[in-house]
Amino acid sequence: MFPDPTQIRDIHGIDSVPWWPLAPGWWLVLLTLVVVGLLAWRFRASWRLRIPIPMVTLGTWRWDAGRELRALRAAAAERTEKETLAELSELLRRVAMARHGRAACAGLHGDDWLDWLTEHDPSGRDWRRDGRLLIEAPYAPPRPSDLRRAEVQRLFDAVQDWITAKLPRAPKSGRPGLLARLRRSLPLNAAGATR
Secondary structure, three states: OOOOOOOOOHHHHHHHOOOOOOOHOOOOOHHHHHHHHHHHHHHHHHHHHHHOOOOOOOOHHHHHHHHHHHHHHOOOOOOOOOHHHHHHHHHHHHHHHHOOOHHHOOOOHHHHHHHHHHHOOOOOOOHHHHOOOHHHHHHHHOOOOOOHHHHHHHHHHHHHHHHHHOOOOOOOOHHHHHHHHHHOOOOEOOOOOOO
C-alpha cells in the first residue's frame, strides 16, 4: 500500500527565471522609452510655448510669456490701442529681464530702453525705428487704430521672437578653470619642469 521509502525521490523546485537576457517585450519597452525621450528632447522648446497644460517641465517663464502674449493678441481687438501697447511693453520688459537679468534692463526707459532692445534683440530688429510706438503711444492723442494696426502686429511678432529665441550664453566668469589654477600653483623651473 505504501511505496517503498527507498524509491521515493525528493521534490525539485522550478528554477528561477534569469533577468538577463531580457525578453523581447522588455526590449520593445526600452526602445519605446528611448524614442519618446529623444522626441521630447527634440521638441521641448515648441512644447513649452504651445501646450496648454502646465506641466512641471513646462513651468518656465517662456511658457507663461507665450500664453500671455497669445491672450493679449486675442484681446487686442476689444481693448484700446493704448492699453494693448502698455501691456505689450510690460510683457516685453519682463521677457527682457528674464533673458538678461533685472540689473541689465529694469531701470531703462525712453530712448535708452529702445537702444538696449536694439543692441540685445535676438532677431536684429531696429527698435529705435520699430519700437517707437511703445514709448509714444501712452502720451499720444487718440487716433483711429486702423492706421497703426500693422505696426502693432509687427510689435507682437517682435515680442514673440524675444520669447522663442534661444537664451544668450552666460558670459564666462573671470575665474580660470581648474587646469589653469593648477598650472599657476605648481612652481616651475627655467626649463618648464616642476621642481
